[in-house]
Each structure stands twice: as structure tokens, then as C-alpha cells.
Amino acid sequence: MDFTNKEEIDQFPKGSVPQELIVTTVDTIRYGYMQELFIMNNIRSLFVGPTGTGKTAYIQNVLATKLPADKWLIIEVGFSAQTHCNNVQDIIDMKFDKRRKDHFGPRFGMRCVIFIDDLNMPKKETYGAQPPVEILRQLVDQGGWYDRKDNKHPFRNIVDTMVVAAMGTPGGGRSFITPRFQRHFNIVAFANFDDNSMSSIFRSILKWHFRTGGFSPDVAGLEQKIVGATMKIYQQIQADLKPTPLKTHYTFNLRDFSKVVCGMTRADKKALTTGDQVLRLWAHECTRIFGDRLINNEDRLWMLNAIKDATRAPFGSQFDMVFKHLDTDKNGKVETLDEFRGLLWGDIYTAFAMPDRPYEEIMDKDKLQLCADDAMVQYNNVSDKPMPLVLFNFAIEHLLRIGRILQQPGGHALLVGVGGSGRQSLTRLASKIADFDVFQVEIKKIYRTFEWREDIKELMRQVGGKGNPTSFLFTDTQIK
Numbered sequence: 001m002d003f004t005n006k007e008e009i010d011q012f013p014k015g016s017v018p019q020e021l022i023v024t025t026v027d028t029i030r031y032g033y034m035q036e037l038f039i040m041n042n043i044r045s046l047f048v049g050p051t052g053t054g055k056t057a058y059i060q061n062v063l064a065t066k067l068p069a070d071k072w073l074i075i076e077v078g079f080s081a082q083t084h085c086n087n088v089q090d091i092i093d094m095k096f097d098k099r100r101k102d103h104f105g106p107r108f109g110m111r112c113v114i115f116i117d118d119l120n121m122p123k124k125e126t127y128g129a130q131p132p133v134e135i136l137r138q139l140v141d142q143g144g145w146y147d148r149k150d151n152k153h154p155f156r157n158i159v160d161t162m163v164v165a166a167m168g169t170p171g172g173g174r175s176f177i178t179p180r181f182q183r184h185f186n187i188v189a190f191a192n193f194d195d196n197s198m199s200s201i202f203r204s205i206l207k208w209h210f211r212t213g214g215f216s217p218d219v220a221g222l223e224q225k226i227v228g229a230t231m232k233i234y235q236q237i238q239a240d241l242k243p244t245p246l247k248t249h250y251t252f253n254l255r256d257f258s259k260v261v262c263g264m265t266r267a268d269k270k271a272l273t274t275g276d277q278v279l280r281l282w283a284h285e286c287t288r289i290f291g292d293r294l295i296n297n298e299d300r301l302w303m304l305n306a307i308k309d310a311t312r313a314p315f316g317s318q319f320d321m322v323f324k325h326l327d328t329d330k331n332g333k334v335e336t337l338d339e340f341r342g343l344l345w346g347d348i349y350t351a352f353a354m355p356d357r358p359y360e361e362i363m364d365k366d367k368l369q370l371c372a373d374d375a376m377v378q379y380n381n382v383s384d385k386p387m388p389l390v391l392f393n394f395a396i397e398h399l400l401r402i403g404r405i406l407q408q409p410g411g412h413a414l415l416v417g418v419g420g421s422g423r424q425s426l427t428r429l430a431s432k433i434a435d436f437d438v439f440q441v442e443i444k445k446i447y448r449t450f451e452w453r454e455d456i457k458e459l460m461r462q463v464g465g466k467g468n469p470t471s472f473l474f475t476d477t478q479i480k
């Protein structure tokens with residue numbers, strides 16, 4: 001069934017970012033309906049499935065839209081490997097009112113849902129238990145827990161409260177949880193998205209973007225082809241480039257698909273006017289998302305050929321014509337990686353530290369060099385630690401890559417390379433170009449979890465409190 005209709009797209013809130021949109025599919029309806037029934041009937045549920053299947057997103061969606069805030073208290077706790085059972089207890093206790101002697105719960109007349117995300121992440125202790133899971137088991141089994149702060153340790157009964165949880169399938173840091181806790185839950189398994197849901201999700205997002213952005217019909221009509229081509233690459237890369245011990249990070253999932261599509265939405269209608277430009281932007285985003293992860297030229301060449309292939313079908317264009325400007329040896333063909341490297345999009349044409357930074361195609365190599373050099377000069381003028389960098393082609397390309405990620409909501413970069421390849425300095429430069437502050441922790445002689453937490457608090461005050469965009473730069477030498 002296709003739920004993507006015009007009405008739904010019109011309902012997306014104005015000014016939302018594509019990353020946050022949830023498109024109605026069979027899955028959202030199905031799982032949302034079930035979760036709502038579970039909660040209304042006080043049945044604990046546990047959503048289990050591979051990463052990126054929307055477990056978190058759907059539960060949050062139900063909690064946010066189906067439960068009126070005057071009737072429901074919602075406590076969301078995300079578990080990590082380092083979650084401590086005392087923290088869990090404190091976070092939950094903090095939200096409760098006293099009902100009567102030794103009885104606690106949400107305000108009178110309300111019910112509480114505790115949503116535990118990534119339930120099976122906590123590290124196992126010496127004897128194989130997961131203390132945060134055990135404390136929740138006590139809550140469910142015994143209906144409460146002991147007060148740690150009072151030295152008589154009275155039992156705190158917790159009333160009108162239920163638990164819902166989500167977790168990934170065991171493996172890679174996630175473990176099996178104890179059956180004595182699992183038995184309390186109604187388990188719902190999530191399967192990976194089928195191709196139809198996936199295309200319908202991303203078609204709707206693109207359609208919405210092209211409509212609200214006022215794009216020309218030439219561009220807006222391509223949404224089906226963009227999604228089809230991304231799907232083709234996504235399927236091929238999963239089939240052909242498998243993770244091996246040397247390439248453990250060759251794992252691709254829905255999030256990568258979504259990044260390509262969201263990357264397409266970075267360009268506005270001034271930058272995207274023709275079908276060929278759309279194709280070039282799409283090829284660029286695919287190379288950034290999939291291509292930048294590849295570790296050798298053989299795989300990169302595979303990527304180039306996959307893009308060529310997708311250009312032929314579903315786009316139905318002539319690769320060598322569309323990418324003509326990349327043909328540096330003028331033999332009428334773009335066939336080497338060196339030529340293809342020239343495909344660049346970025347916001348570097350905009351002046352240093354301007355807040356509004358349109359994403360544009362970079363065709364003019366000389367102008368690119370000028371802009372980058374100019375940014376470097378400006379950086380050195382304003383910075384108290386000037387850097388004498390020579391911006392050769394590779395450095396500029398990396399600068400654009402970092403800048404691109406900084407501008408994305410929830411964008412994080414893991415820069416891998418040999419020492420001295422400019423990972424830190426280029427990040428600093430890219431951050432300043434985007435008018436971001438750079439935050440780094442300083443490892444002193446005594447640096448423990450306490451100091452780390454203080455540093456993170458300071459960072460949070462800067463970004464969340466004052467609202468200063470900041471890149472948090474963390475290097476391998478800082479990890480003990």
C-alpha cells in the first residue's frame with residue numbers, strides 16, 4: 001500500500017529539517033498502533049531489531065503524539081555501555097512526586113511511561129550481570145526499589161508506572177539481556193525496511209523539499225530517479241563491498257541512504273536549476289557518503305563505475321556529457337579517479353564566517369583556490385594561533401568535506417589518516433569558515449571521568465545554553 005500522498009506532505013510542519021521527518025509507511029502505522037495499544041493496556045513491550053529500523057523514532061513518535069502531556073509523564077533514558085545503575089535510579093526518582101508514605105509516582109491523576117532506549121548496551125560486570133537492567137527488573141518484579149540516600153534505606157514503592165524498551169540485536173557491544181527481565185515484556189521484532197517503504201519514505205521527503213523550496217519542474221520531476229538510483233547503489237554496495245577484517249566499516253544501512261537524500265536537500269533552487277546539476281549533486285553526495293569510506297583505489301573505481309551505471313539507468317543520461325567539465329585530459333571520457341575527484345560541491349564561495357552559506361557546485365578550480373587561500377588568510381588574522389598551511393588540492397577537498405558535514409544537522413566526522421595529514425588544522429579552518437567555535441578538552445596530569453564530565457558540561461553550556469555553534473574536536477592522542 002502506498003501511503004505517500006499529497007495530503008501527507010502538506011502536513012509536514014513548516015521549517016522542519018528533512019532529517020526529522022517521519023513519513024507514514026505500513027511500518028509506522030503498524031508499530032505505532034501496537035505501541036499505543038500496549039501503553040493504554042499497561043502491557044510492557046520491547047522492540048528488538050537491527051540498527052536503523054526506526055525503533056527509537058517510532059516509540060518517540062507515539063510518546064510525543066499519542067499521550068497528552070497533562071495525563072502522561074514520560075521519562076526517556078538512553079542506555080550506553082557506561083550507564084550506572086545508580087544514575088538510572090536517580091534519573092527516574094527525580095521525576096516522581098511523593099504520593100503517600102513510601103509511595104512515589106507521577107503527579108496524582110497521571111500515569112508514567114519510562115522509555116528505555118538501547119536496553120542491552122550496559123557493560124556486563126564481572127559476574128555477567130548488567131546492573132542497570134537489574135535495577136529495572138527490581139522495579140518491575142517488586143514494584144520499586146530502596147532509597148539509597150536515606151540511611152535506613154526504606155523501600156520506595158513506585159506506582160502508576162510502566163516500562164517500554166527498545167534494543168538492537170545482540171552483537172557489537174550489545175549483549176543478550178537476562179531472561180528474568182526479558183520475560184516481562186511483549187517482544188516485537190523489527191525487520192529491515194523493504195525496498196518499497198524505503199523508496200516511499202525518501203520520495204516523500206524529496207517531493208516535500210522540492211515543493212516547499214520552489215524548484216523548477218525540471219528538477220522536481222527527478223525525485224523518483226534520484227531515489228531509484230540511490231537504491232541501486234545502496235543495494236550494489238551491500239552486495240559487492242562486504243565487510244572483511246581489513247574493511248570492518250563497510251557496513252551500510254538506512255542511515256547512509258538517508259544521508260544521500262538529505263544531502264540533496266542542502267542545495268537551494270538557485271544552485272539546482274537543471275537536471276544535469278541534480279545528477280552531479282547526486283553523484284557528489286554518493287561519493288561523499290559511500291565513496292569517502294572506501295579504503296583503496298580498486299573500491300573507489302568500483303564506486304565510479306556504479307555511478308556511471310546509475311547515470312545510464314535510471315537517470316538515462318550520458319555520463320561523459322554530464323560530467324564533461326571533469327575531463328582534464330580532454331579525451332572525451334571521465335574514466336580515472338583523478339578526474340572524478342574534481343566533482344565538488346560546497347559552500348566555500350561564500351565569504352569567511354558568513355552565517356548563510358548556500359551549497360553550490362564548484363566548477364572553477366582557480367576560484368576555489370582563491371577562496372580557500374583567502375579563508376586561510378582571514379583565519380590567521382582572527383586566530384591567536386595562526387597556521388601556515390599550504391592548501392593544495394587534497395587539503396582543499398578535505399576542507400570541503402569537513403565543511404559539508406559541519407553544516408548537516410547531527411553531522412559527525414571521523415577523520416582517519418596518518419599523522420600530519422591536517423586532520424586537526426583543517427577542522428579548525430573549516431569550523432571558522434562556518435563561524436563555529438572549536439572546543440577541545442585539555443588533558444592535564446590528572447584527568448579522570450570527573451574532569452571529563454566537567455568539560456562536557458562546559459561544552460553543553462556553550463552550545464545548548466548560549467547557542468553557539470561549536471565543533472567538538474577530539475583526537476586519538478587524548479584517549480587513554
Ligand SMILES: Nc1ncnc2c1ncn2[C@@H]1O[C@H](COP(=O)(O)OP(=O)(O)OP(=O)(O)O)[C@@H](O)[C@H]1O
Pocket residue numbers: 019020021022023024025028049050051052053054055056057058167168201254255258
Ligand atoms: N518512516 C520513516 N520516515 C522517515 N524517516 C524514518 C522512518 N523510519 C525511520 N526513519 C529514520 O531512520 C533513522 C533510524 O531510526 P532510529 O534511530 O529510530 O533507528 P533505531 O532502530 O533506533 O536504530 P538503533 O538500533 O541504531 O538505535 C532515523 O533517522 C529515522 O528518522
Ligand SMILES: [Mg+2]
Pocket residue numbers: 055056057117118166
Ligand atoms: Mg535507537
